[in-house]
Amino acid sequence: MSRTSKALGLPPLLLVAGYFLLALAPVGLAAMQARPSRGLSADFSSGIAMSALALLLAQFLTSGRFERTTGRVGIDLTMRAHQLAARLILLLLLAHPVLASAGGGTRAMPSTLATLVVNPSMLTGVASWILLLALTASAIWRDRLPFRYEAWRVLHGFGAWVIAALGVHHAVNVGQHNDRVMLTFWLVLLATATLALATVYVFTPLLQLRRPWRIASIQTVGDRLWELALEPAAAFPVRLEAGQFFWLTLARSPFRITEHPFSAASCPADLPRLTFLIKESGDFTGRLGLLPINARAYVDGPRGIFTLRGHEEAKGYAFVAGGVGVAPILGILRHLRAVRDRRPVRLLFGNRHVGQIVYRAELDALPRELDCAVQYVLSEPPSEWHGNRGVIDRSLLESVFQAPDRAEWVYFVCGPAPMMDLVERELMHMGVPARNIVTERFRYH
Ligand SMILES: Cc1cc2nc3c(=O)[nH]c(=O)nc-3n(C[C@H](O)[C@H](O)[C@H](O)COP(=O)(O)OP(=O)(O)OC[C@H]3O[C@@H](n4cnc5c(N)ncnc54)[C@H](O)[C@@H]3O)c2cc1C
Incomplete structure (x- = not known):
């Protein structure tokens, strides 16, 4: 494979x-x-x-x-x-x-x-x-x-x-x-x-008809957030670079033209199983929980360059995720863990409230498996919250990404458009060259 x-x-x-x-x-x-x-x-x-x-x-x-x-x-x-x-x-x-x-x-x-x-x-x-x-x-x-x-x-x-x-x-x-x-x-x-x-x-x-997949599991993992797992229904090769996305057609004929793009939250070591983290945001994603297990699925991909390719020589990896934008970042983090990468890794994960922090136990365990520090920030934190409060801004970026050689790190940014615009701009003001900032936008406008 x-x-x-x-x-x-x-x-x-x-x-x-x-x-x-x-x-x-x-x-x-x-x-x-x-x-x-x-x-x-x-x-x-x-x-x-x-x-x-x-x-x-x-x-x-x-x-x-x-x-x-x-x-x-x-x-x-x-x-x-x-x-x-x-x-x-x-x-x-x-x-x-x-x-x-x-x-x-x-x-x-x-x-x-x-x-x-x-x-x-x-x-x-x-x-x-x-x-x-x-x-x-x-x-x-x-x-x-x-x-x-x-x-x-x-x-x-x-x-x-x-x-x-x-x-x-x-x-x-x-x-x-x-x-x-x-x-x-x-x-x-x-x-x-x-x-x-x-x-x-x-x-x-x-x-795609010749390479059918099946829905292996669907479960809630957060507030209006679902984990979808797909497996090939027959034996055929599956490719993936951590961080890439696929066009998915679920429980429908591939000719129905209802495909949607989703980033793999799993990594190559998990193949042939692919998992996705999906947020309810409209008619298609809102009905995800109703789909039957074992239903047919069709997969077109992998696509995209939100990957480590071309950035293998980075001094460290920094990840800035907003909400469901953590999906492709999870894929890359899981890959770095699977290959036991020794370089420093930092994750800054912003959400509105605690119920949106997905895979918290897994993320909290990362520092034991990688040279990794994870920081959360909530814009609507509960009173007992000890982490960062507010939204991702320059001072938070400065405090999380402090390494003296941070301009030589590679930064992966994925989340809502306003957050991405701000993070891209501020990282560049902090001296990070544009070539070291990798982004994936879930909406084109
Ligand atoms: C490269 C990429 C990777 C993505 N990865 C993820 C992910 O990992 N997890 C996640 O929750 N979301 C992801 N998305 C967003 C996801 O595709 C949309 O949220 C989803 O398609 C919305 O469909 P809907 O019918 O439920 O909502 P709708 O209300 O119909 O759509 C909401 C918005 O989603 C976008 N959208 C809807 N349908 C499509 C489509 N067929 N093709 C392209 N864009 C569409 C449009 O901007 C639309 O305005 C990704 C998007 C892109 C472009």
């Missing part, structure tokens, strides 16, 4: 260069078409629209589901890059019709914005443009929409595909970027996007 996952994914610099090249490629190809200029404004408008379209199509490979592209970058940066790219695409495509109409226009491109919008030949372009606005708005205000996250996610993927397909139709027919090379360029990008969607929604579930 292989116990560690391979480092998949393109180097970050190559990804950035790829983005630039892809954005510039259609402009370069159009220049090679040697068509007469339609005026500066129209040519510029056409160039930025094609760049935006190419970037939109690239999102299918680079927005988080394919380890072979973004595996080395990690889900946090990947999602931030996706959100940034989405803003840029929107900006470019918003400017496109305005600039196209500003230059006076040609036969293919009517002269005013008003005539442009109502011209039948513009139908696919206008539809693509309106749908893009709707897609972006639905992503920004997702939490206010009256439908479930899972439904939104499927709509987001397929909606983006429709927008891209309409955009390609518009570029080829109205933009007249339709010589053989250009046509091939767009068709290859569209086919890749289609394949990416098919991989997520068809091929991966098909593979």
Whole structure:
């Protein structure tokens, strides 16, 4: 059984260069078409629209589901890059019709914005443009929409595909970027996007059917906190690096598209059993306790770079956990214990109240098994509480991470977004270089 996952994914610099090249490629190809200029404004408008379209199509490979592209970058940066790219695409495509109409226009491109919008030949372009606005708005205000996250996610993927397909139709027919090379360029990008969607929604579930898991146990371990254990229902290799996450489908067909990401709280030494620490936060997690033992489960992963990989030479390891953010940190701590790591380890674990401190006996025993100190902090402590009170702030970080060589330690941070923002900022003020701070965000916004 292989116990560690391979480092998949393109180097970050190559990804950035790829983005630039892809954005510039259609402009370069159009220049090679040697068509007469339609005026500066129209040519510029056409160039930025094609760049935006190419970037939109690239999102299918680079927005988080394919380890072979973004595996080395990690889900946090990947999602931030996706959100940034989405803003840029929107900006470019918003400017496109305005600039196209500003230059006076040609036969293919009517002269005013008003005539442009109502011209039948513009139908696919206008539809693509309106749908893009709707897609972006639905992503920004997702939490206010009256439908479930899972439904939104499927709509987001397929909606983006429709927008891209309409955009390609518009570029080829109205933009007249339709010589053989250009046509091939767009068709290859569209086919890749289609394949990416098919991989997520068809091929991966098909593979998962051949590797079923079962729910081995579910138990409460804290206030609205559950421990879920999964075991393979047949013999097949399972990979894991401590701290990674999996996409889980529980008690449903893998085709039902109701998978959710959860970090393994167990470590490679526990394989093939995987355990997860899950907090009730919505419809899926709220029904966890009702799932039958032995029900089928499907697992896609492991994913993520919230691991020790690349940080093997650290002088020490520091962990800052907020609430259920302790899940992947538990996985790493359990791994360090299993391999009897001798380096200093510190854990700062923040919660609202005592009932949220999970696995307390195990955490309290860590100093006997590792060179480890564990500190808890509660924002709503009971009167008899002797530990730290309040929230994680600079002075608490300073007092817990006091080692003179602390800038050479590696810091793993996982918890609510405001806590993570503060801890990242303060650690950097304390002299810890950004490369020594590893984060995992459970929400992308
Ligand atoms: C890399 C990663 C690791 C995670 N690890 C853990 C963990 O170890 N323990 C834990 O309790 N939680 C973890 N989460 C968060 C967990 O995935 C969500 O809390 C859970 O999916 C909520 O589902 P829900 O239907 O109960 O709640 P909902 O009310 O539907 O969703 C609450 C929020 O959770 C997020 N979410 C919901 N469904 C999905 C989905 N299918 N895919 C991605 N995000 C979703 C959205 O931001 C949504 O706004 C992790 C998230 C990520 C991204």
